Amino acid sequence: MLILNTAGLQIRQDMANPAGHGRISILLICIVALSFASCGVRKQPVSPPPLHNAQIIEQLSRQFGLRLTPTDNISLYKAGSDWIGVKYRYGGNTKNGVDCSGLVCNLYRQVYGINLERTTANIYKKNCIAINRNKLREGDLVFFKTLGSAQSRVPTHVGIYLKSGKFIHASASKGVMVSSLYEAYYVRTWIAGGSVKR
Secondary structure, X not given: OEEEEEOOEEEEEOOOOHHHHHHHHHHHHHHHHHHHHHHHOOOOXXXXXXXXXXXXXXXXXXXXXOOOOOOOOHHHHHHHHOOOOOOEOOOOEEOOEEOHHHHHHHHHHHHHOOOOOOOHHXXXXXXXXXXXXXXXXXXXXXXXXXXXXXXXXXXXXXXXXXXXXXEEEEEOOOEEEEXXXXXXXXXXXXXXXXXXOO
């Protein structure tokens, strides 16, 4: 009986089967060669490429009128920038024309991988936890009452909060744009902020 031990691998071969010697020898040579070859290969650490370079952040800062940094959700701003200027179309859901909830649904699906209800009222009722204006964080939703009875608290307009009081939305008169929560119209029509349930 032949017992060989190479690199922690133990192989037994009965002497009564000499025909197996050739196969065992070839197997041992391959194992030893591979173990030496793998010792000589050193993997170099690979640095991941930067997700968003400074030039992109600067362009987005100018486009949104905000001072963006790498700590902001640059994916949200990049996705939003593709929609700015798209015309408003009631019930629209594409870049040929979009309404406010259509824009919010598209951006949330693209940036966060979350499917929201299709109407403003249902997004508010089913997808969000209401929050105060001073608790808003980037990516929260902002709701307004722009149509119907002033006594009703059912929102009719929605946008996505960015930072520094700015939000992106699809305006019925100007299409997809960035506005300020401090504009008199949005102060007057404000309903609530909404933190999306994850």
